[in-house]
Amino acid sequence: MVEKDNTNLSIGKQCKLLSISRSSFYYQPKGETALNLMLMRQIDEQFLETPFFGVRQMTWHLRNDGHLVNEKRIRRLMRLMGLMPIYQKPNTSRPAKGHKIYPYLLKRMSVTRPNQVWASDITYLPMRRGFLYLVVIIDWYTRKVLSWRISNTLEANFCVDALNEAMAKYGPPEIMNTDQGSQFTSFAWTDRLCRSGVRISMDGKGRFLDNIFVERLWRSLKYECVYLHAWETGSDARAGIAKWVAFYNHKRPHSAHGGKPPAVVYWLDKENMQPDQQEQRVA
Known part of the structure; x- marks a missing residue:
């Protein structure tokens, strides 16, 4: 999709035309082991089924599936993935210090049309x-x-x-x-x-x-x-x-x-x- 050798369009302009951020084009695999990537995949799949699982429950679940993992590792991986159990917020879902938090406006609201x-x-x-x-x-x-x-x-x-x-x-x-x-x-x-x-x-x-x-x-x-x-x-x-x-x-x-x-x-x-x-x- 993006041609590195294109002399008429820079990589930046090609990314913009394709709606790809430059950081995504230059993406290099993260420095996680194959085991951690496998665990992250399983965590992701399980979280879709049980979004109330926090670190402790997810660790127990993985141990029950035969994985020798501790809470420290699972906590780091879940934070890296940006997962948010119902009852708690990992770092990726916390507001930055000093940022304003707005109220929830949709409670009992009837949404009846596009763009509402x-x-x-x-x-x-x-x-x-x-x-x-x-x-x-x-x-x-x-x-x-x-x-x-x-x-x-x-x-x-x-x-x-x-x-x-x-x-x-x-x-x-x-x-x-x-x-x-x-x-x-x-x-x-x-x-x-x-x-x-x-x-x-x-x-x-x-x-x-x-x-x-x-x-x-x-x-x-x-x-x-x-x-x-x-x-x-x-x-x-x-x-x-x-x-x-x-x-x-x-x-x-x-x-x-x-x-x-x-x-x-x-x-x-x-x-x-x-x-x-x-x-x-x-x-």
Whole structure:
């Protein structure tokens, strides 16, 4: 996809055209052993089934499967993966010191139209010899994936890039909901939303179900795509994710809307909205 020897386009410009961050293109496998990568894969799979497992429960689970591991190792791996048990927050989901935390706005709210509420989250992507991180932005009502990015770090930049793409394509939502991770409490993220008149909503601490639709998306993505492949490079991962997202948005039936794919519901509802609804903003 990216041609290193292309004299007309720099690698940076090629990455921008392909929506790949330069850090992902230059991705090199992390310095984890094959055993740790195998454990991370098993932790990831188990966490989808039991998101309430903390370090102790996950350690016991792996020991019951025959792995000689201690809590110290599992704690480090879960933090590295950015996993967030329901009842606690690892470092990757803690707000940075001094960052503002916003209240959760969706409790008892009726979400009835596209662009009323968006949600975003980050997940771990296993590779053949390492791992990456994936951020997505979805429309809460239709479940459509509006944008996404992959990165080999948990810095806020790739999240802001995904947000900018979604807002450029679809306009700003009324509300953006995320967890309290440092990426989403960062000035770059919150300032972009505030300048666009978007109300910010953040999950209660340790509240897995507050962003349930993104969690369901992760489950579908991983079982239908990620776990079926062993990607070698960031470009391979991006191509695989892009293919699955296109399938999910345009062809995969969704039970929430009578079997219609998310993109079909999104555009049908947008067309049926009255002009005053399309312009409605939450004060």
